[in-house]
Amino acid sequence: MVERFLENPIIKTTDIAPSTPGMMVECVLNPGVFRFKDKIWLILRVAERPKQREGYISFPVMTGKGTPEILEFRKDDPHLDLSDPRAVRYEGKWYLSTLSHLRLMCSDDGIHFHEPTNFPTKIFGLGPLETYGIEDCRVSVVDGVYCLTFTQVSEHGVGVGLMRTRDWITFSHDGMIIPPHNKDCAIFEEQIGGKYYCLHRPSGVDLGGNYIWLASSVDLLHWGQHTCILHTRPGMWDCARVGAGAAPIKTKEGWLEIYHGADFNNRYCLGAALLDLHHPEKVLARSVKPLLEPVAEYEQTGFFGNVVFTNGHIVSGDEITLYYGASDEVICGARFSIQEILDGIM
Ligand code: MAN
Numbered sequence: 001m002v003e004r005f006l007e008n009p010i011i012k013t014t015d016i017a018p019s020t021p022g023m024m025v026e027c028v029l030n031p032g033v034f035r036f037k038d039k040i041w042l043i044l045r046v047a048e049r050p051k052q053r054e055g056y057i058s059f060p061v062m063t064g065k066g067t068p069e070i071l072e073f074r075k076d077d078p079h080l081d082l083s084d085p086r087a088v089r090y091e092g093k094w095y096l097s098t099l100s101h102l103r104l105m106c107s108d109d110g111i112h113f114h115e116p117t118n119f120p121t122k123i124f125g126l127g128p129l130e131t132y133g134i135e136d137c138r139v140s141v142v143d144g145v146y147c148l149t150f151t152q153v154s155e156h157g158v159g160v161g162l163m164r165t166r167d168w169i170t171f172s173h174d175g176m177i178i179p180p181h182n183k184d185c186a187i188f189e190e191q192i193g194g195k196y197y198c199l200h201r202p203s204g205v206d207l208g209g210n211y212i213w214l215a216s217s218v219d220l221l222h223w224g225q226h227t228c229i230l231h232t233r234p235g236m237w238d239c240a241r242v243g244a245g246a247a248p249i250k251t252k253e254g255w256l257e258i259y260h261g262a263d264f265n266n267r268y269c270l271g272a273a274l275l276d277l278h279h280p281e282k283v284l285a286r287s288v289k290p291l292l293e294p295v296a297e298y299e300q301t302g303f304f305g306n307v308v309f310t311n312g313h314i315v316s317g318d319e320i321t322l323y324y325g326a327s328d329e330v331i332c333g334a335r336f337s338i339q340e341i342l343d344g345i346m
């Protein structure tokens with residue numbers, strides 16, 4: 001049912017120049033995807049840290065002034081916890097082991113990507129809510145405007161930021177639209193009953209769980225009427241956490257959402273959910289088995305193995321071209337038929 005690109009992985013860390021001298025690109029992952037000027041564009045997440053010294057762990061954090069500062073700890077320091085490669089915990093305080101920014105690339109064929117000229121290609125975290133970086137950007141086109149929702153990370157927590165642009169040259173910075181702990185926010189590309197809608201994912205709670213929620217808004221900035229619509233499922237591939245991918249795809253059967261689910265071993269797969277066209281809080285169907293599982297070598301081995309994660313796709317007729325991060329280290333592509341997905345879940 002899934003056809004992976006033969007060229008996978010299509011973007012690797014060695015294809016990407018570090019943002020500043022002295023940095024190493026550790027991961028390129030989780031791209032948002034959009035069409036613009038007759039090309040296919042990715043807004044990828046580039047995760048960097050300095051070249052590592054033997055016996056030490058070092059990583060950058062952004063200062064409020066927008067310049068990176070390097071923190072370094074001895075690996076044998078008893079106050080240090082490095083049990084998750086994505087995080088650093090020192091004396092009870094959490095940091096990320098890499099600092100992420102967003103990077104633009106474009107392509108004529110959707111397979112071979114290059115950095116465009118005449119566009120600002122790097123978007124860095126700014127201000128106190130983005131000192132640990134910005135991640136996993138979704139791009140929805142709403143009323144002809146590209147709406148970028150992305151994860152803002154800082155010592156204050158993880159929340160959803162919004163930027164908007166028409167031309168990818170000037171951006172409005174609309175700040176945090178959903179406060180911590182929250183991520184995986186995808187805005188629907190059409191209004192339903194005169195309102196905008198989004199999917200989002202609160203997390204890190206003791207009561208409840210990592211579930212997908214729906215919210216509505218009249219201006220894309222202020223979100224309310226929050227409704228929990230999709231839970232994790234005990235014993236299944238999405239038992240520990242679920243989160244939306246990119247903007248839901250409108251089909252005659254309903255809104256088709258490709259989402260990620262993880263189990264308690266942090267194995268990330270992708271599945272589909274179908275939401276009612278007029279009442280998107282109603283989940284009509286959902287994948288029993290994943291649509292995409294980490295089975296290829298590049299999906300099982302890397303910075304954080306056994307992960308396939310998506311937040312971007314292009315739709316053309318019945319075909320979804322899905323872009324995804326594999327093992328949190330490289331970018332891949334795969335094609336699906338919408339009809340086959342619908343037939344498989346209904
Ligand atoms: C998080 C996400 C992604 C990442 C996965 C797997 O849930 O925010 O950034 O790809 O974990 O590590």
